[in-house]
Structures are given as C-alpha cells and as structure tokens.
Amino acid sequence: MPITLPDLRGRTAVVTGASDGVGVEIARGLAGAGADVVLPVRNPAKGERAASRIRQTHPDARLTLRDLDLAHLDSVAALAVALLSEHAPIDLLVLNAGIVLLGDAERHVTDDGFELHFQTNFLGHFALVTALLPLLRERQTRVVVQCSLAAAVARVEWDDLQSTRRYRPLRAYGASKVALGLFGCELARRSAAAGWGVTVQLSHPGVVPDTGIAPAMRARAKGGAQHGIARFVGNSPGRAAESALLAAVEPAAPAAPDLFGPSGLLHFGGPAARQRPYRRITDPADGARIWSVAERLLAERVRPA
Numbered sequence: 007m008p009i010t011l012p013d014l015r016g017r018t019a020v021v022t023g024a025s026d027g028v029g030v031e032i033a034r035g036l037a038g039a040g041a042d043v044v045l046p047v048r049n050p051a052k053g054e055r056a057a058s059r060i061r062q063t064h065p066d067a068r069l070t071l072r073d074l075d076l077a078h079l080d081s082v083a084a085l086a087v088a089l090l091s092e093h094a095p096i097d098l099l100v101l102n103a104g105i106v107l108l109g110d111a112e113r114h115v116t117d118d119g120f121e122l123h124f125q126t127n128f129l130g131h132f133a134l135v136t137a138l139l140p141l142l143r144e145r146q147t148r149v150v151v152q153c154s155l156a157a158a159v160a161r162v163e164w165d166d167l168q169s170t171r172r173y174r175p176l177r178a179y180g181a182s183k184v185a186l187g188l189f190g191c192e193l194a195r196r197s198a199a200a201g202w203g204v205t206v207q208l209s210h211p212g213v214v215p216d217t218g219i220a221p222a223m224r225a226r227a228k229g230g231a232q233h234g235i236a237r238f239v240g241n242s243p244g245r246a247a248e249s250a251l252l253a254a255v256e257p258a259a260p261a262a263p264d265l266f267g268p269s270g271l272l273h274f275g276g277p278a279a280r281q282r283p284y285r286r287i288t289d290p291a292d293g294a295r296i297w298s299v300a301e302r303l304l305a306e307r308v309r310p311a
C-alpha cells in the first residue's frame with residue numbers, strides 16, 4: 007500500500023535529479039501532497055518532460071524548473087546565489103541526483119578537476135547545501151540524503167579520493183555514496199551542536215532496474231535474465247521513491263539520522279521502512295573528516311577557464 011504523506015500545501019521542496027527515474031516519483035509524491043516542488047535539472051527539455059509526466063497524475067502540481075549541473079561547480083554556485091538572492095523558502099531539500107557509470111571502464115574527470123562520481127554524487131551536493139545553509143537554517147529545512155545499498159559495503163579511500171590510482175566505476179560510485187552519507191550525518195551533528203534547526207534523514211531506493219541510471223549496463227541487461235530477476239526482486243521507481251518520501255516527513259532525532267529503505271529481501275525491494283544506518287556512514291570522525299576535506303577541495307580547486 008503506497009504511503010500517505012501529510013498535507014504539504016505551503017511547503018517548498020527542492021529535489022535534485024527529478025528529471026528521471028526515482029526523482030520524478032519523489033517530486034510527484036511531494037507535488038501530490040500539495041508542496042511547491044522545485045526541480046533543478048541539467049537538461050531543461052528533459053525537465054519539462056518530467057514535469058509533464060507529473061502533471062498527468064497531478065494536473066495542479068506546482069512545479070518550477072531551475073538549472074543545476076552538479077558536475078559544474080559554477081552551475082551549483084549560480085543556483086545557490088539565485089536562491090539566496092530570492093530569499094527562496096526551502097522546507098525540504100532532497101539530494102537525489104546521482105550517476106553510476108557501470109559498463110564504462112574509463113575514468114572521467116569534470117572541468118573542475120574531480121572524478122565524475124565524486125563530484126556529481128557528493129561534492130556538488132556538498133557545495134550546494136553548504137552554500138544554502140543560511141536559507142536552510144531559516145526554514146529549519148529537512149535534508150534528505152539519497153544513499154545506496156552500495157554504501158553498506160563501499161568505503162572512502164582517504165588517500166585516493168579521486169580514484170586516480172585505481173579506478174572501477176562501482177568502487178568510485180560506492181565511495182561517493184559513503185562520502186554523501188557521511189556528510190549527511192555530519193550535517194545532522196553540526197546542526198544539533200550549533201542549534202541550526204536543520205534536520206537530516208537518509209534514504210536508499212533499493213535496486214531499481216527501470217531508471218536511467220547506468221545506461222551502458224542497462225543497454226546490455228534490458229530484456230535479459232538479469233534484468234528480469236532485478237525487476238522481480240527490486241523496486242519500481244514509484245515504490246523506490248517511498249524511501250525518500252518517508253525520510254522527508256518522518257520525525258528525525260537530532261544528530262542521529264535514520265535510514266529509510268525497502269524492507270524486502272536483502273533490502274532490494276518492497277515497502278519502505280526505517281532501518282539502521284550503515285556504520286560506515288555514521289562514524290563521527292569520518293564525518294568530520296569528509297566535511298573538512300570537501301571544504302579544502304572546494305577552496306583549492308582550480309576554476310575552469
């Protein structure tokens with residue numbers, strides 16, 4: 007049975023990665039509950055199509071498209087500056103955008119000089135959230151951090167954050183999701199310690215074969231036995247969105263976010279439920295470390311010409 011959200015009329019939600027996959031369904035759920043939903047997207051035409059899809063089920067949905075490419079820090083800064091100058095009300099911020107380049111053996115580096123998973127999934131979101139902190143504090147925003155099952159088994163390689171020595175897409179993806187989760191937990195701790203009022207919950211969608219993620223692998227797997235099994239044990243995008251939707255509305259303990267994810271076999275699929283966050287993303291020392299490393303990387307980055 008799908009979850010029922012409280013009345014969110016008068017509330018504003020910003021959902022990254024809402025032009026495809028699970029993010030469309032997160033935005034649909036929030037818009038259906040009456041929230042004004044901002045969709046920051048890197049591809050405006052795709053964003054328009056996602057908005058049309060949402061309006062098919064919710065014709066009165068209050069949706070606004072904005073530009074955001076997490077792989078370009080100037081784009082992240084431009085969105086933050088615009089929202090700050092508009093004094094935009096942000097009651098809910100869902101960090102859902104993500105990539106995993108499975109099936110692509112080549113290591114990609116952004117114009118800002120960072121490995122692509124690291125920047126898209128983690129550093130870009132870090133830059134966005136820390137720039138928006140004045141707005142988040144003002145509205146006591148709930149931040150939802152979309153992790154992954156991969157974060158349960160991956161780890162941050164502190165001496166090789168950019169996977170320069172050894173690159174494998176799944177490893178880089180997992181590390182970026184651990185970094186994102188560590189950041190989310192550290193944000194909760196800092197907020198509680200300093201009285202910012204920002205609350206954090208973590209989510210993961212399980213395994214969701216029918217989204218745009220991992221295009222190279224999808225092209226190979228589509229229609230095959232692997233895809234069939236994944237569909238059978240995994241989640242539809244709609245059901246997968248329930249984890250982040252619950253994380254958006256469930257009460258959060260200060261300094262100690264919960265994790266919401268599918269409750270079925272191996273947590274691949276099924277209805278969303280509260281779970282224990284993975285130890286590798288709750289470690290306070292690692293959380294403080296990823297925060298200061300990210301601050302240093304952003305301060306030292308060589309700006310693209």
Ligand SMILES: NC(=O)c1ccc[n+]([C@@H]2O[C@H](COP(=O)([O-])OP(=O)(O)OC[C@H]3O[C@@H](n4cnc5c(N)ncnc54)[C@H](OP(=O)(O)O)[C@@H]3O)[C@@H](O)[C@H]2O)c1
Pocket residue numbers: 022023024025026027028029046047048049052074075076077078101102103104105126152153154155156210211212213214215217218219220
């Ligand atoms: N699918 C799974 O099995 C699975 C499992 C575990 C965790 N997750 C996580 O769930 C989240 C949603 O994934 P999904 O399966 O829905 O994938 P998806 O269908 O590929 O959607 C990913 C979204 O992120 C956006 N995005 C990618 N790079 C971006 C960038 N540089 N700047 C701004 N936006 C960017 C995409 O924009 P475009 O539309 O322009 O591509 C898209 O809207 C991700 O964080 C993913 O890591 C997914």
